[in-house]
Amino acid sequence: MNLKKQKGFSLIELLIVVAIIGIIAAIAVPNLMAARRSANDASAQQTLRNINSANATYESGVGRGNFANTLAALGGTGSTDFGMIDDTVVNATQTPKSGFILQQYGATVKNSTTASTYSVRNHPSQSTGIARTGNRSFFINETGVIRTSNAPNAQATSTSEPIGN
Secondary structure, eight states, X not given: OOOOOOOSOOHHHHHHHHHHHHHHHXXXXXXXXXXXXXXXXXXXXXXXXXXXXXXXXXXXXXXXXXXXXXXXXXBSSSTTOOOOBOHHHHGGGTSOBTTEEEEEEEEEOOOSSSOOEEEEEEEESSOSSTTOOOSOEEEEETTOOOEEEOSTTOOOOTTSEEOOO
């Protein structure tokens, strides 16, 4: 009787490899999600810096001391738009940009006793669960100081803590 020598992997060996891959994935996926949220937070802060810079340019130029009354006035390519911010930022009030939605942009016109003001908030589009897109909410106004709220589902305001940079 001539038996052929069998070649290949046994079922046990394959199960061990699958278990090892599962353990590595269980360790890596949460870290990947945390890194993604941190990147989204950084993008949200930079978006607010860009809006602040565009508004300062607008105020000192065509605004004649007033900030833009809408985000659309700062962006776009139309004849009345100035193209200082990207359309993805302008549209971030409806469509999230890097997991964040812009909320409550508003500007006031200067008068004889007060200067023009503006404010805007950036909030994670998904703020709870494993699929959350950011760690905190951000706020900026004409002072240029970005403020944040670290409490879950809390909105950052003008009285929130500055981010520290």
